[in-house]
Amino acid sequence: MREKRAASKEFTVIKKIIPLLLIGLLFVGLLVVAGLAFQWYSTARKPEQPIAFSHNRHIEKVGLKCEQCHVYADRSPQATVPAVKICADCHQKVAADKPEIIKLMDYWNKKEPIPWVKVHNLQWHVYFTHKRHIKAGIDCAHCHGEVKAMDTVRQVRSLEMGWCVDCHREKNAPTDCLTCHK
């Protein structure tokens, strides 16, 4: 039987060329994925912000702590970003000539909230509460990474459910679905 099949032309097409085409498609697919992943890693997880605020400078040089600006982290599900006034209070005078500060004061003078781009996004069905995690003694850096070393904030953890559940299991935190699925 093998001899009979090896001879026909259709056989060559089906058995050899189509698989080659498909493997070629797979390779292209992998390239596309790799490209997208590279782009995502470099930009989406580290989006460009309207003002080039540097955490590094403010934490290392100025000596600010997380909770001084992100005031509601231990009181509310939302940690929030600081009100524009908090930035403006210092920067009325401090470094007032720098271009980014001018951008900041522009927003303040126009009474417009700064449209920061959200870096850490959770899915629509997720309920996450900062308050409970801070009160459980988890350090900000554990989930947000070494923010004090970052110029532009980027997401370092996957923030996927598996990652959350792993820690919950370790620390005996509730793993009931309704804890986080809203």
Added chain:
Amino acid sequence: MKRRDFFRVMGIASGAALSACKVNNADKKLLPYLVPPEEGIVPGIPRYVRSTCMECPAHCGINIKIRDDKPVKLEGNPDHPVNQGALCMRGQASLARLYHPDRLKQPLLKSADGTFKPVSWDQAVKALHAGLKDSKSKGLRNVFLSGRTTGTLSSLAAEFCRDLEIERLKEFEIFHHGAIKTANKGLFGLDRVPYYHIDKCDVMVTVGADLLDTFISPVEWSRLYAEGIKKTNFQWYHVEPYLTLTGAAASKRAVNIPGSEPYLLAFLLRHTTLQNPLPEPLLSGVPEYTMEQAAALTGLAKEDIEGMVKALDGAKQPLLISGGAASNTRNGLLTAQLTAMLQWGLGMVNSTVDFSHTLNDGTVGNANDIGPLADDCRDGKVGFIMFSRVANMDIASKALESMTKSGFKVAMAGMPDKVTEICDLVLPLSNPLESWGDAEPWEGIKSVVQPVIEPLHDTKSEGDILSTLLGLQKSYRDYLADHWEGMDETWIDKGFKTIETEKITARLTEGAVLGKPGKPVTNGYTYITPSLRTFDGRSRGLSVLEEIPDPLTTVTYGKWAAVSLQAAKNLELSPGEIVEFQSPVSKVKLPVLLSPALRGDLTTIGIDALTDYSLSVDGPGGEFVFLMEDVKLFKTGEKIKIPVLSGGQTTGKRGILPHLEHNGHDHGPHHEYKRYTLYEPHDHKNYRWGMVIDLDACTGCSACVAACYIENNIPMVGKAEHLKGREMAWLRIEPYFNDPNQPEFVPMMCQQCDCAPCETVCPVYATYHNEEGLNAQVYNRCVGTRYCSNNCPYKARRFNWFDHSHSLPLYAVSNPDLSVRPKGVMEKCTFCIQRIRYAKDRAKDEMRLVKDGEVIPACAQTCPSGAITFGNLMDPDSEVSKLAKSTGAYRVQEELGTEPAIYYIKRKK
């Protein structure tokens, strides 16, 4: 090729295709505050501000829940004397009015071609003053006509009219209780509606007064009714010509011939033992009837009339109330007068009928006031009319028509309606949630109105408009501050202030004259009925009220008329057929529904089904005559489908309502049904959430349904989907007509079954039983096989067949604590898991467990009669545990072995 090769190729191909997919999380913005919020305001944590609901004249106190500077839910103010924490369906829905897309957004001035052009407030004020000046120069009448106004606004309106020399007409309300007031004025010298101490009486007879539907203050009466039925000897006879929730709740409901109330009351006057004698000249005007005559004239059974006589005679604290359907007839005033006489005679006045605490509607006129105004308009004698909040003038359309031609007309309104249509200038009113003010529903209660959001559009509150027009150099807020001087500021935080009222002892006056009875109505009549969902038609624009079914008929969208089986037979009508109702003064075309609850050939039309109609007025009492005679019905040959959500009218053999005939013997609390499952019972950790619904207290008002809609972001699916039977309400009120005379209501939602049939059939494990006894639904995991809904014996699960658009502006009403479910996802009652989560979070802060009463789901929170109780069944001291073990407690369809977590209580028939 060989099978193996085929699979190999397919595997590679699909792998290649799938690897190219990626999850897209579009750039979301994170907006900070400009200025940090005040101390005590934490973003993400709700805060509450007290105000007053202005959706109807009852003016219940509300507690507005604010999240991220937007009101997201209204709840009753727990301390407010009127509602004590409850809020009716219309009050719950009134939040949507704030974001309604049809709201008037800026002042409009009618140009020469008849269209409205937007103008600035300055231009509007100028136009108004010009119109007024013009009218004055011509020596014509200038009038101000508003809906019921109380509190400081009333003082400002008086000042406005006085200073600008405008006649302040009596206020226009459809339900103005003119008959009751005129009767009380004649008999006691008090032109007021008294307070009825329903909770203090042991025998109550109500004639026509739909206490639990729309009569004066239904939320308040519902609460008092729930208090009343706790007494074992509470008896309530309700006499009405058509079916209402009030009739369904009463101990005994009797259906009378429309307009025959005076005959019943005359019989009662003559045959009950009067404690306070009535003067002979007054009593002589009351006709004498024998039992046979009374039964024939009223259409009531002899046992019912006898029962009423006996009950009233034997009562220690009797109470008789007439109103509603009994007032709005040609015999309306006579009915009210006979009622007042009976109230006096049986010693109710100054005890259960209290004139020390009367309805604050002294400025409200009656229907007699519209006629003269309309006549003057027709004759061109009126040069300037200013309307304010008279949206429900639709039923006086002939009067409106004659006003079309007269002078300069200004309307202050929130949404466009028939009145704004005919006006030259329209001034948009801010929503009560955007305004400062106060309201005084009853004498002695001052309720604050506080804004919680900046006006969304270029609108002003009525107070601000009047003070601008007056030229007062201050805002209405300052005007209020002047009027509130001397009051301790804490009253604003509490939401209300009670003021001592003068103790008034009513006495029978000399020279009280009895009216003459109008000719008895025999047939060919149609009753215009008040609407539970829209009051007098004013709440028509709120779509959630149309989405929620009318509890008596389960009809949702559209207007309809109810015809009795007799009337249907006469014309061979089938449901949905469009019939033209022609009265001597008006006509309307409506589809019909057959109603077994109507006797004779009575037909009823809800007041909100009329938009271009004229009603006649009963002169002496000043009431609109809702009972229309000589109405002819004509078939039009057209037919439409009316969305009726109810599947069946009776419970049959299903264990939905218990068989109370067994309750005479000591059967124990309920049957012990075998647990039909192969699965082990669940272990519960700390909590097992459960609910108890008292069916004796439940009136079917559907406030819980509205609260659930707003709290849980339930989408509105619309008429087309309802026609397919695809309702979306997580909680529904099921009316069962096992007794065709009185329906029983069963609020039905997900029973959170311990042996849930839905949990075992989900192919992706999107629904499971959590450790606190809840049947959890994980939205993002659901793939939409709908097997769970298929298996649910209570049919409590709802499927999102479409992505019902949640777009602005109404999307702003969303509760941020829970998600909006996308297409293809199953949803259902969660026992307000977001509230449970919030309470557990707070309890964890204090290192303790949640206390009983800390978690109140939206439905339980708003129920006017307190029928729903929620709590932890594992805690033996909790309210639910105790109630679940009480007599009359049972679970729906227990015979199926689902082990629901919701217990129902039914003790009385």
